[in-house]
Amino acid sequence: MKNEDLMKNPFMTNMKFLQQAQDETEFQRILKILTVPSKSGFYLSRYDLRDIGRTLGVEIPIKERKEMLKDLFIYAKQMEQMKQFLDTIIQFINHRISQYQKITDEYPKSEKFMTSWIKKAKGTIQFLENMKKETDIYKNI
Template identity: 25%
Template sequence: MSLDEKMQYVQGYGVLVAVRQLARLLSAPAKAGFYISVPDVLEIAESLGVPAMPRNERQWFFEEVMKAALDMEKLDAFLNELSKLIDERAREVATYVNKYPRAGEYLRWSLERAEELKKRIRETARIYQGFLRLKKEYGEPG
């Protein structure tokens, strides 16, 4: 990694891209596996003390909340809580898959998408950890 790339990373560029991609994924139920509501994300933000004001579209709101968590160095905690929410929703869907086997055939995609979403959350957390490591190593930009 060149010095310029490291400086961009220290400034949070990689994390911001990952956050934007994750927000896009969260806001599309067909990609996430199920609907994640603004109140769901707002509840997580409030529990962590991250300022959040629901307005505009869901994707914008999700991205802004994660940026605020990034600024407060609470993105890891936010992503952990988000993973718990995904697990909870996946358990609910799995219950229907088991209870109604015929309908379950149509719901399995939701569980597969949830696993892909959790992978993306882990990837975002990994990028964030790299950002924190480089930030510590190279100091604050400016």
């Protein structure tokens, strides 16, 4: 990139990022939503993912969280357990929400902060509920 182009538009350095974002698939967006706490409202650790895998009857190796989640989605799809997998994630999120509410009860000054996390987590639950409905729709096709 020419220095003259940067002078005209200093945001040109972000063009590579924009190109990558446009190339992102819907599945990659789902993985990002679930692995980025500021988007989902909760943190999903590698050990949480391992435990979720165990509820589905699979032992997945510990590696990058996004890769583990991707493997779990693929496994759930292959074994026709997608609904159970999504329900397990929803249960996990509900557990986190109850922890947030307990923190709010014990430390009232944290309410403003915790409310935003609860709101994001509930939004993620709604997102996953919609995914469950789509799995029902596509299952019959």
